[in-house]
Amino acid sequence: MKSVLHFGSFGDTAFAKQLSLAIEGKKVMVLLDENSHRECLSALFQLVDGLSEAEIVELPSGEQNKTLEMCEAVWSTLTECQFSRKDVLIALGGGVICDMGGFIAALYKRGMDCIYVPTTLLAMVDASVGGKTGVDFGPFKNHLGVFNEPSHIFFDDHFLLTLPEKEIVNGLAEMIKHYLLIGDREKLVQMRSADFIINLEQIEQSVAIKKNVVEQDPNEKGLRKTLNLGHTVAHGLEGFLLDKEPMDHGLAVAHGLLVEAKIAENGGLLKPDDFQFIEDVLSANFEWQKLKKEDLEDIYNLMLNDKKNDSAVPSMVLLTALGQPILDQKVSKDMFTQAMVDVNFV
């Protein structure tokens, strides 16, 4: 089932009415964390008919709580409150809450209705779209999960006003990735500028790019893999730093986009001019972190164990030009190390 997307503001009664209609006649559970509880729930309560009687379930925020154990607690509550398959779970929060909410709904009685209300830029432009749901399993990110699209997704850019600056930056990396994939140089030039403002129109355009890819290849057999641009290196960095000084996903993706562009340039796939343009766009938006050279082996080995890898050498999506990604490019340890050195990350 494809999701129905709604763009607007819960301050607007017509938009709130759409959510009222989507939950009409259903028992409702709202899944959230302490941040979305504090910043976002009251707006919904005031404007959406029927929500005030909802079951509110608050999970502690953060990736470390994206576990089966947390899901079991929610399944227990759904069961105790006798939710049926026709009732609905609303995931109100960032990527962790959306991913877990979708997973919980997909498994409960083999599938209950689910609605996403993403409250961070990253969740809006990435996690909420495309039907990937799941939880972490030990140190492995999204190791258990299923493809399950929510019936509706509500995008309200006013929630962005509640976010700290680093959360906005987190989402920007995925937006830049989308425009690199479709080769929209004009948009990337805008994003290089300090004047660039994220509004509902920008979110809608970015979502449309991902949606278009996902609809053509929902189960990630080919085209959808291009969305992994920047992510092979990003997952290596995130995994390595997890028990040290965790790196936000968006920042890791920004690092990954730069390193992978350098690998493409070093391999003669990408022209130096194109690499320079990509570096300019990224450097205008992100502050780079340095790693130690002796850590590179650990990072490389983490990329090897990535869920999406099934060979003895990590494979990456690389750009041959703006808008021209190619899949399954094998990257040796030497190629990775050289690129990390070249972009001054070690």
Next chain:
Amino acid sequence: MKSVLHFGSFGDTAFAKQLSLAIEGKKVMVLLDENSHRECLSALFQLVDGLSEAEIVELPSGEQNKTLEMCEAVWSTLTECQFSRKDVLIALGGGVICDMGGFIAALYKRGMDCIYVPTTLLAMVDASVGGKTGVDFGPFKNHLGVFNEPSHIFFDDHFLLTLPEKEIVNGLAEMIKHYLLIGDREKLVQMRSADFIINLEQIEQSVAIKKNVVEQDPNEKGLRKTLNLGHTVAHGLEGFLLDKEPMDHGLAVAHGLLVEAKIAENGGLLKPDDFQFIEDVLSANFEWQKLKKEDLEDIYNLMLNDKKNDSAVPSMVLLTALGQPILDQKVSKDMFTQAMVDVNFV
């Protein structure tokens, strides 16, 4: 993805070769319980190329082990052994092993390959076909799960020789249900006879009936609900007896088929002649159990809480004639009680 079905015997090298081909080039985990380990694994090991290096994971047999906790142990092993999404899990066992194996494979890295080798009649004619996977959650049967079809199913009727008589009876109830649903009076007359023998051809015919229904309605929006014939009452009986003297699923379904036929007759939906025919077929194959009249309220309330029910009164699939099921028939407590009395179950 639809499953490829194979009917034969692992004693036949051509049949064993089909399994060899299905696992070629893949790392293999075989999930089984102590019964299928003892009775069925050695035949596979001798005949199927590449299986001798498989990871063998034995779970304790029985419905009480159909839990998330058991799945977590298997996910840990898959992770430790670095199984990728392209590797394969073979579920070798009865309904519990097939349901759990399918569930474990569906969630691992959002879906790895899975093959079923059902070893009981019930698993062959029912659990293995149709893509329902899952685990129990506390006292709630199959409360967490997803739809996920294995890539291949291998049916070998020689495994039936390893089964105790009551396991054959268990599967017969679902076969009778299939022929009631399509109205095959001739087959039902054969099944009434003591001479009826279960062989590969009988299994193939019964599987074809379920497969046909499931393919028309994979997600149980309408037609597939007819397969619930006999099951509303069966789930009530099974749930009630679970912590007393557990009733096998097939035997519970046989009881359910009779009680639901009586409800249909009492309601003027089913002719007395048709009821009598159904009773004759069932009585020729099953030994009836008696319950206490004071237990009927508990049993009725369990039917109310069934996963598939979403109203204040249980609804059932009832027959208006052989081959003529109708959906969503509301059944009051009085109607249920009267039928239980009329068929001498209290």
